Amino acid sequence: WAIHHHAVIGSTNDEAVSLARDGAAHGEVVIADRQTAGRGRRGRVWASPPRVNLHLSAILRPKLPPQRAPELVAVVAVAAAETLRDLGVSAGIKWPNDLEAEGRKIAGILLDLSADAGRIHFVVAGIGINLNATRDDLPEELRGIATSVRQEVGAIVSRAEVAASLLAHLETWLDRFEEEGFAPVRSRYRELSSILGHPVRLTEPDRTLDGIAEEIDEAGALIVRLPDGGTERFLSGDVTSLR
Numbered sequence: 001w002a003i004h005h006h007a008v009i010g011s012t013n014d015e016a017v018s019l020a021r022d023g024a025a026h027g028e029v030v031i032a033d034r035q036t037a038g039r040g041r042r043g044r045v046w047a048s049p050p051r052v053n054l055h056l057s058a059i060l061r062p063k064l065p066p067q068r069a070p071e072l073v074a075v076v077a078v079a080a081a082e083t084l085r086d087l088g089v090s091a092g093i094k095w096p097n098d099l100e101a102e103g104r105k106i107a108g109i110l111l112d113l114s115a116d117a118g119r120i121h122f123v124v125a126g127i128g129i130n131l132n133a134t135r136d137d138l139p140e141e142l143r144g145i146a147t148s149v150r151q152e153v154g155a156i157v158s159r160a161e162v163a164a165s166l167l168a169h170l171e172t173w174l175d176r177f178e179e180e181g182f183a184p185v186r187s188r189y190r191e192l193s194s195i196l197g198h199p200v201r202l203t204e205p206d207r208t209l210d211g212i213a214e215e216i217d218e219a220g221a222l223i224v225r226l227p228d229g230g231t232e233r234f235l236s237g238d239v240t241s242l243r
C-alpha cells in the first residue's frame, strides 16, 4: 500500500477516483483526518465530526468483469468486520456492506467503479469507521442509529493502528479472493452476517418488501424468503432489520 495522507479533504473517494483516472496504481490509498463532503451510498451524506473517525479509500485494479463487483464489496466488508472484531467490537455485516454493532451502524463502505462492459478499470473502495466519537459528537438524529468503537469498547483507539489493521485484512482477503475465488470470502461473509436467518425489510426506489434474509448466494446476492413461501434475489438494495 502507498498512502496519501490529508488533514482535510472533501471526500477520500473523490480524491482516489481522480488519482485513479490519472493512472494511480493498485494499492494507492487516500486517508484523511477529516472530510468536508463525505459521501454515503445512494447519494447520502457521510457525516464526519472533526478528528474522530477513519476515512480511507483504496484504489484497486482487479482483473474482473464488472458483474463481479458485488463479490468485491463482500471482500471489503469482511476485511472491515474483522478489523472491528479485532478491536473487541461485536461487529456484523448488514448486507450488502454496512457494519453494525448491537444494531447500530459503526462503519460504512462505498465502492466507486469505473468499468466498461468487459472489465473493471479500477475500483475505489471507500471505508468510513466511526472510531472515537462519543454520543455527544453525533448529530441528534444519528444517536439512536449510529455508534463508534469507543462507545462499544470504552476506550480510545488509534486511527493509524486501525488503518494499518484494515489494510492488512484487506490485503489478506484480496489475495485469497484472487487465488481461491469467491467461495472462502462468501463463507466468511456468511459467518459475519448480522441478518441471515432474521426478518428484514428491503427498500427499493419503487417498493418495499418484508421477508427473512435466507442466503448470500455465490454471486454475493441476497436471497429473501417471502411470506408467501417464494424467494426473491437482490443484487443491491437497502436493508432494515426487523427485530
Ligand code: BTN
Pocket: 010, 011, 012, 013, 014, 035, 037, 038, 039, 040, 041, 042, 044, 046, 054, 055, 056, 057, 098, 107, 108, 109, 110, 126, 127, 128, 129
Ligand atoms: C454508506 O454507509 O453509505 C457508505 C459510507 C462510506 C463513507 C466512506 S468515508 C471514506 C470514503 N469517502 C467518502 O466520501 N465516503 C467513503
